[in-house]
Amino acid sequence: MSYVRPNIAAMAGYVPGEQPRPGTDIIKLNSNENPYPPSPQVIEVLRQVEPELLRRYPDPFARNFCQAIAEVLGVPADWVIVGNGSDDLLNLLVRACADDLARPIVYPTPTYVLYRTLAALQPATVVEVPYPDDFQFPLKDLVAAQGAITFIASPNSPSGHVVALSDLRDLAQQAAGLVVVDEAYVDFAEGSALSLVQEFDNVVVLRTLSKGYGLAGLRLGFGVANPALLAELFKVKDSYNVDALAIALGTAAIRDQAYKNACVAKIKASRAALTKELRQLGFTVLDSHGNFVLATPPQGNAEQLYLALKEQGILVRYFKQPRLDDKLRISVGTEEQNHALIAALTRLTQAA
Ligand code: PMP
Numbered sequence: 387m388s389y390v391r392p393n394i395a396a397m398a399g400y401v402p403g404e405q406p407r408p409g410t411d412i413i414k415l416n417s418n419e420n421p422y423p424p425s426p427q428v429i430e431v432l433r434q435v436e437p438e439l440l441r442r443y444p445d446p447f448a449r450n451f452c453q454a455i456a457e458v459l460g461v462p463a464d465w466v467i468v469g470n471g472s473d474d475l476l477n478l479l480v481r482a483c484a485d486d487l488a489r490p491i492v493y494p495t496p497t498y499v500l501y502r503t504l505a506a507l508q509p510a511t512v513v514e515v516p517y518p519d520d521f522q523f524p525l526k527d528l529v530a531a532q533g534a535i536t537f538i539a540s541p542n543s544p545s546g547h548v549v550a551l552s553d554l555r556d557l558a559q560q561a562a563g564l565v566v567v568d569e570a571y572v573d574f575a576e577g578s579a580l581s582l583v584q585e586f587d588n589v590v591v592l593r594t595l596s597k598g599y600g601l602a603g604l605r606l607g608f609g610v611a612n613p614a615l616l617a618e619l620f621k622v623k624d625s626y627n628v629d630a631l632a633i634a635l636g637t638a639a640i641r642d643q644a645y646k647n648a649c650v651a652k653i654k655a656s657r658a659a660l661t662k663e664l665r666q667l668g669f670t671v672l673d674s675h676g677n678f679v680l681a682t683p684p685q686g687n688a689e690q691l692y693l694a695l696k697e698q699g700i701l702v703r704y705f706k707q708p709r710l711d712d713k714l715r716i717s718v719g720t721e722e723q724n725h726a727l728i729a730a731l732t733r734l735t736q737a738a
Contacts, residue, residue, distance in 0.1 A: 397503070403703055406701070412699050413726055415702050416702050416717065418571070419602045419717065420598065420649060420653070423600060424599060424601050425639055427645070435631065439630045439631070444626050444630035444633055451608070451628075451633050454640040455608060465611065465612060465616070466608055466610055467608065467619055468607070468633075470627045472596075473607070476566075477504055478623055479564070479590065481622050482622040483535050486510060489533060490532070490533050492512070492535070493512075493538065493539075494517050494542075495709075496544060497539050497543065515527040515531065523549055529557065533564075536557065536564070537568060538567050541571040541575050543676060543678065544705065546672055546673070546678060546680055547672065547674075548575050551577060554582060558585070561588060563588065564589075565588055566589075567591045569592060571676035572598075573650050574650060574654060574677045576675075579591055583611055587612050587615065589611065590609050590610070590615070591609065591610045592607060598646050599636075599646055601636065604636065656718045656721055657679065659724065667728070668684030669682060669683055679716050680714075681716060682714075683712075683714065684735065685735070686712050689711065691731070691735075692714060695731075700726065700730055
């Protein structure tokens with residue numbers, strides 16, 4: 387007998403990338419973290435934390451943070467909702483909108499695996515619309531699925547491709563329910579769907595400080611949508627879903643755009659170099675707009691390579707699922723880390 391709901395008992399459970407214990411000497415290129423530390427201004431605020439900040443409950447609406455977002459992104463502060471990472475907001479959206487087994491949760495695949503997990507937890511039905519090999523946007527099938535929510539990651543993980551704004555606009559116009567544009571990797575791309583939030587009352591754009599700002603450990607993300615929709619979502623949000631430290635440090639991070647932009651520029655340059663070097667080794671590599679690349683090894687031995695790299699202290703991401711099981715997703719590291727990866731892959735592919 388199981389003590390939990392049948393749909394939970396039936397679930398395999400979401401398995402995130404391996405997270406070695408802090409202090410472990412590993413080249414970690416499996417979770418699309420930023421290889422550079424957060425802004426020195428974040429560290430300065432951390433040093434100066436007053437005990438009072440920790441004694442009191444945090445601001446449930448993180449208004450200082452929202453104000454900083456408003457100033458930097460040019461969206462009104464009351465169009466912003468904060469989350470304990472954008473995962474928290476994805477969870478909140480599914481809890482608020484999934485219609486049990488009536489209207490489905492819809493998304494094109496392959497994409498971020500958490501969408502499926504969150505739907506299974508409800509339980510809600512899911513319609514997965516496969517991307518064609520050239521990643522043309524499957525607008526018709528997405529619309530036809532009539533989702534309570536349609537999730538679109540852009541840039542998408544693990545493919546790294548970007549969905550055109552015109553495609554997202556068509557989807558927003560034609561979709562029956564919410565369209566959630568997950569822009570976790572937008573800092574590494576050109577453009578954004580943020581303007582659609584003003585045009586359509588069914589569009590939510592999600593962002594995170596885990597990637598461009600190098601704060602994955604802090605757990606801070608935010609969503610932008612119209613205040614009427616946010617008022618509904620606030621009913622579902624945990625009152626204190628984001629802690630006081632995250633609000634204070636996240637505000638400092640958002641205000642230091644120059645530092646973030648400098649990190650992003652280095653990562654984009656390394657992404658180009660990594661792509662080129664992998665191709666020289668015979669890998670097929672998609673052009674990526676994220677801080678990672680999706681690479682198919684020439685001998686089709688992705689799982690073996692993943693294991694062999696792991697043995698040498700280099701973690702990359704391997705997905706044991708159709709269409710991805712011949713590929714590796716490799717986060718862009720520092721130049722030094724990328725060189726170590728390429729050196730290891732050169733040895734391994736030449737030995738094979
Ligand atoms: N969306 C996508 C597409 C992601 O890949 C990730 C994290 N890997 C997230 C959202 C979640 O990011 P976080 O919860 O750290 O903000």
